[in-house]
Amino acid sequence: MKVIILGATSAIAEATARLYASEGAELLLVARQPERLATIAADLKLHGAARAETAVRDLADSDGITEAFAGFIATLGGVDHVLLAYGVLGDQKAAEHDPGEEQASLRINFTSAAAWTLVAAEMLEGQGHGTLVVLGSVAGDRGRRGNFVYGAAKAGLAALVEGIAHRFAGKGLRAVIVKPGPVITPMTDGFANRKGLMWATPGTVAAIVRRAADRGGPIVYAPWFWRWLMLVIRLLPPAVFNRLDI
Amino acid sequence: MTRFLATDDLVSWGRVLRARHAVARPHWRDELPGLIREGTEAGRKLLTVGLGRSYGDSGLNPDGAVIDMRGLDRAIAFDPETRVLRAEAGISLDALLGILVPRGFFLPVTPGTRFVTLGGAVANDVHGKNHHRAGTIGRWVRRLGLMRSDGGTLELGSDDNAGLFAATIGGLGLTGLIAWVEIEVIPIASAMMEVETIPFAGLDDFFPIADVSDGAFDYTVAWIDCLAKGDALGRGIFSRARHATSGPLAAKKQRAGPSLPLDLPAFALNGLTVRAFNAVYYRNGRRQAGRTPQPYEPFFYPLDRIGGWNRMYGKRGLYQYQSVVPPAVARDATKAMLEAISASGEGSFLAVLKTFGDAPSPGLLSFPRAGTTLALDFANRGASTLALMARLDAIVREAGGRLYPAKDGRIPAAMFRAGYPNWEDFARHVDPGFSSSFWRRVSEGEPG
Numbered sequence: 001m002k003v004i005i006l007g008a009t010s011a012i013a014e015a016t017a018r019l020y021a022s023e024g025a026e027l028l029l030v031a032r033q034p035e036r037l038a039t040i041a042a043d044l045k046l047h048g049a050a051r052a053e054t055a056v057r058d059l060a061d062s063d064g065i066t067e068a069f070a071g072f073i074a075t076l077g078g079v080d081h082v083l084l085a086y087g088v089l090g091d092q093k094a095a096e097h098d099p100g101e102e103q104a105s106l107r108i109n110f111t112s113a114a115a116w117t118l119v120a121a122e123m124l125e126g127q128g129h130g131t132l133v134v135l136g137s138v139a140g141d142r143g144r145r146g147n148f149v150y151g152a153a154k155a156g157l158a159a160l161v162e163g164i165a166h167r168f169a170g171k172g173l174r175a176v177i178v179k180p181g182p183v184i185t186p187m188t189d190g191f192a193n194r195k196g197l198m199w200a201t202p203g204t205v206a207a208i209v210r211r212a213a214d215r216g217g218p219i220v221y222a223p224w225f226w227r228w229l230m231l232v233i234r235l236l237p238p239a240v241f242n243r244l245d246i
Numbered sequence: 247m248t249r250f251l252a253t254d255d256l257v258s259w260g261r262v263l264r265a266r267h268a269v270a271r272p273h274w275r276d277e278l279p280g281l282i283r284e285g286t287e288a289g290r291k292l293l294t295v296g297l298g299r300s301y302g303d304s305g306l307n308p309d310g311a312v313i314d315m316r317g318l319d320r321a322i323a324f325d326p327e328t329r330v331l332r333a334e335a336g337i338s339l340d341a342l343l344g345i346l347v348p349r350g351f352f353l354p355v356t357p358g359t360r361f362v363t364l365g366g367a368v369a370n371d372v373h374g375k376n377h378h379r380a381g382t383i384g385r386w387v388r389r390l391g392l393m394r395s396d397g398g399t400l401e402l403g404s405d406d407n408a409g410l411f412a413a414t415i416g417g418l419g420l421t422g423l424i425a426w427v428e429i430e431v432i433p434i435a436s437a438m439m440e441v442e443t444i445p446f447a448g449l450d451d452f453f454p455i456a457d458v459s460d461g462a463f464d465y466t467v468a469w470i471d472c473l474a475k476g477d478a479l480g481r482g483i484f485s486r487a488r489h490a491t492s493g494p495l496a497a498k499k500q501r502a503g504p505s506l507p508l509d510l511p512a513f514a515l516n517g518l519t520v521r522a523f524n525a526v527y528y529r530n531g532r533r534q535a536g537r538t539p540q541p542y543e544p545f546f547y548p549l550d551r552i553g554g555w556n557r558m559y560g561k562r563g564l565y566q567y568q569s570v571v572p573p574a575v576a577r578d579a580t581k582a583m584l585e586a587i588s589a590s591g592e593g594s595f596l597a598v599l600k601t602f603g604d605a606p607s608p609g610l611l612s613f614p615r616a617g618t619t620l621a622l623d624f625a626n627r628g629a630s631t632l633a634l635m636a637r638l639d640a641i642v643r644e645a646g647g648r649l650y651p652a653k654d655g656r657i658p659a660a661m662f663r664a665g666y667p668n669w670e671d672f673a674r675h676v677d678p679g680f681s682s683s684f685w686r687r688v689s690e691g692e693p694g
Contacts, residue, residue: 011273022344033276035276036274036276039274039275039320039322040320042320042321042322042323043320043321043322046321046323046324046345047321047344047345048348186271186273186317189249189251189271190251193253195255
């Protein structure tokens with residue numbers, strides 16, 4: 001099993017990489033900080049990975065990504081799974097007032113992620129097999145005042161991956177958008193009380209991500225109950241929704 | 247923006263002491279210097295915590311700030327030739343076993359739960375059922391990385407003559423932040439254990455069995471029924487084991503058992519239920535006496551099968567009481583403690599008895615020393631429980647013994663200082679930017 005992980009230093013990506021490592025997979029880890037990548041790679045090899053290669057790159061920069069992605073595949077000598085796991089929560093208030101902040105957020109969470117997703121889809125289709133898993137968010141299911149810039153990017157990414165899954169249908173390829181609820185990761189470090197049923201651990205989400213790469217539909221919620229909770233939230237009439245502080 | 251956030255989540259394993267803490271949760275070694283600087287500049291004393299298995303207040307620091315090391319849980323390097331493994335301090339022994347056992351290696355020393363961090367194991371200089379052979383885990387530490395509040399990053403080994411290494415082993419996290427640890431591990435041929443169980447009818451039978459067993463087995467421990475009275479006082483089940491010489495290396499993964507999602511009501515553990523449990527456990531042990539092969543997990547970690555077993559003790563929590571008394575007085579002091587417990591009716595659910603070997607513990611504040619150790623847990627019933635522990639204190643102190651800080655939440659300062667004559671030497675190595683509730687309690691002011 002050969003796996004490319006874009007955004008390998010994210011907590012969910014690292015937990016998922018450990019699951020792949022315990023299967024003896026060959027991994028290529030891509031992220032910005034070389035020392036952190038090296039730390040993860042050494043750990044994954046001790047957890048059983050047959051290989052753990054690294055590539056240092058700012059993924060928000062989408063220049064020359066076709067060549068870059070071909071290089072990733074060449075490093076591993078092929079690819080079976082691609083996991084895109086990077087993103088930033090950003091500062092919603094700043095993004096509302098400051099176009100620079102808003103554009104930076106969309107460039108990381110949507111524009112660049114969409115570009116990598118499309119390149120990966122093209123290459124998987126070209127080789128005729130493989131799975132593409134992209135991390136979305138329940139924030140993309142309905143815009144809420146607290147995080148709708150982030151949510152808009154994740155909504156766009158979800159539509160993109162659904163479209164790719166449609167394009168892949170019947171060709172033996174898979175594309176999946178995994179939508180976690182809130183997860184206890186460095187991204188949510190500023191939230192005061194990260195406990196209770198709403199909060200998942202990276203390990204819980206990682207197990208769902210790993211399973212989603214093998215089977216199930218193109219839209220996977222993590223944990224599962226968010227599918228029904230978000231269905232209810234989407235169906236709330238504005239008169240009710242607007243009174244909720246969520 | 248501060249990375250230390252207020253939380254009520256930090257509770258010691260005994261659940262008696264609760265307080266709001268300012269906690270930072272780093273994930274990378276490169277974040278640590280900045281956090282230490284931030285805490286120090288804010289004038290807060292720091293303490294690192296791991297998986298929170300310390301029972302009392304050695305892992306609490308409500309007046310200062312806490313760095314939660316669980317996010318630094320990565321293995322760094324392992325050389326099967328030298329058998330030296332290096333890992334970040336926040337890695338659990340559970341994760342280390344997952345790396346070591348399939349390769350034919352094992353932890354040189356393990357406590358009764360695998361859900362402790364490597365850094366915590368070193369900071370408490372933990373011991374295991376093989377203490378008579380292997381000593382404490384500190385004897386197996388080759389090097390460690392220590393970050394001090396003055397910004398210094400030190401790499402220490404047993405060749406450190408200044409004493410900071412000896413202070414850090416068993417130093418309760420007070421000498422600075424342990425960032426990573428290098429330990430030597432041991433080879434095993436199989437993930438299975440050859441286990442032998444021997445029931446004994448009273449305390450007087452324990453010591454001869456322990457003597458013979460310690461010579462022939464790597465691992466020895468006894469469970470005792472501390473509600474038995476009279477002739478049956480100290481009856482129990484002796485268990486001794488060694489790593490099997492053949493069998494699979496990939497241990498069958500112990501399925502996560504049931505987990506206690508909430509505190510049991512106070513009446514769940516009372517004299518009757520504890521007495522019934524102890525009687526049944528003793529009879530079961532008698533029935534199953536003999537040799538059996540067993541995977542390592544149920545042998546070393548029986549309580550790990552029940553997630554959050556500490557909640558069995560209800561909302562008021564529990565106290566652990568672990569003492570060691572010197573060999574010459576071990577029998578009499580242990581008997582006196584068991585009599586005091588039996589007379590009080592404060593049943594200890596799990597009482598564990600073991601003889602320690604004479605391998606010197608490397609830490610200035612290490613708990614183990616040659617003698618007999620008795621570990622007890624008591625549901626917190628307030629004044630009566632504290633009164634019983636004060637009676638036990640008198641017996642331990644009279645015997646020249648001491649108590650285990652990892653398990654303590656109430657030791658009087660005078661008792662601590664009597665048990666740890668090196669404590670003032672140790673205090674000189676304490677990082678002025680680090681502290682804990684435990685340390686303030688036992689080191690500040692005049693002993694009461």
